[in-house]
Amino acid sequence: MTMLRLYTRYQNSAGQRVRIVLNLKGLQYEYVAIPSLSSPDYRKINPQGLMPALEIDGCVVTQSMAIMELLEELFPEPSILPTDPVLKANVRAFANVITSDLHPINNNRIRRYLGDVLKADETEIRMWYRHWLSEALTSLELQLSRQPTRFQFCFADRPGLAEACLVPQMDNARRFECDLSAYPRLLAVDSECRKLNEFIRAAPQVQSDYPSL
Ligand SMILES: N[C@@H](CCC(=O)N[C@@H](CS)C(=O)NCC(=O)O)C(=O)O
Numbered sequence: 030m031t032m033l034r035l036y037t038r039y040q041n042s043a044g045q046r047v048r049i050v051l052n053l054k055g056l057q058y059e060y061v062a063i064p065s066l067s068s069p070d071y072r073k074i075n076p077q078g079l080m081p082a083l084e085i086d087g088c089v090v091t092q093s094m095a096i097m098e099l100l101e102e103l104f105p106e107p108s109i110l111p112t113d114p115v116l117k118a119n120v121r122a123f124a125n126v127i128t129s130d131l132h133p134i135n136n137n138r139i140r141r142y143l144g145d146v147l148k149a150d151e152t153e154i155r156m157w158y159r160h161w162l163s164e165a166l167t168s169l170e171l172q173l174s175r176q177p178t179r180f181q182f183c184f185a186d187r188p189g190l191a192e193a194c195l196v197p198q199m200d201n202a203r204r205f206e207c208d209l210s211a212y213p214r215l216l217a218v219d220s221e222c223r224k225l226n227e228f229i230r231a232a233p234q235v236q237s238d239y240p241s242l
Contacts, residue, residue: 031056031085031086031103032059032084032085032086032087033051033056033057033058033059033083033084033085034058034059034061034083034084034085035047035048035051035058035059035060035061035081035082035083035084036061036063036071036074036075036080036081036082036083036084037060037061037062037063037080037081037236038062038063038064038080038236038238039062039233039234039236039237039238039239040204040233041080041081042132042136042197042198042200042201043079043080043081043093043128043132043197044080044081044093045196045197045200045231045232045233046093046097046128046193046194046197047081047083047093047096047097047100047193048230048231049188049192049193049196049197049227049228049231050096050097050100050101050109050190050193051100051231052226052227052228052230052231053107053109053188053189053193053227054100054104054106054107054109055107056100056104058083060236060237062236062237062238063080064238066078066079066080074089075089075091077091079091081093081096083096083099085099085103093128094124094125094128097109097190097193101190107187108189109188109189109190109193110189110190111184111185111189116184116185119172119176119184120183120184120189120190120191121190122172123169123172123173123183123184123191123194123195124190124191124193124194126165126168126169126172127165127169127194127195127198128194130165131161131162131164131165131198132198134161135157135158135161135162135201140154140157140158143157155205158205158207159205159207162202162205162207163207163211166202166209166211166212166215167211167212169195169212169215170211170212170213170214170215173214173215173218174214181221182218182221182222183195183218188221188222188225188227188228192218192222192228195215195218195219195222196219196222196223196228196231199215199216199219200232200233
């Protein structure tokens, strides 16, 4: 049996993606909560000092996309990608808008830099966040509405890679009190996912390190 250990934190969008995929594939894993990214010990696991990292039978893999693709290769059933090559490419394109274009410029370390180094205030940082969020979500909403077939989820009648990226991003946007009403298709998919155990178990508020009141 494969030993899977996920280094993450309750509020870690990229880690939440991986948790969802692990759950969709019915894989058991050990959850290791990372309290401090600056710890030299964590840099030994992920030299980039970012979460998540997945240890798999003693080997460490970083970057959520690489981890999710690896899980798909090692545990192909149930698949998180459609079989049709064009749909498969569409799923990856959808996921990449979030993982390559949006998340890297809106995440914690970027916001910290905007505030600490460039001296942007809270209002300006929120403007930044909301601007790039709106650019990305608008394009994703259009991508879905242009699909010739309407599925229950983004590109299939079951959730996979696209939803594993979308749902944590929607959680993140809600934390920043963003108005999401301009994205009805995304909201519909998000709401379908939130009914599923695989997504519920990956949510920040049910993780063991979620702060108690
Ligand atoms: N592209 C990376 C992004 C990883 C990343 O930025 N993780 C964030 C949390 S979602 C992090 O570790 N942030 C630490 C910080 O901002 O200080 C991936 O997909 O794994």
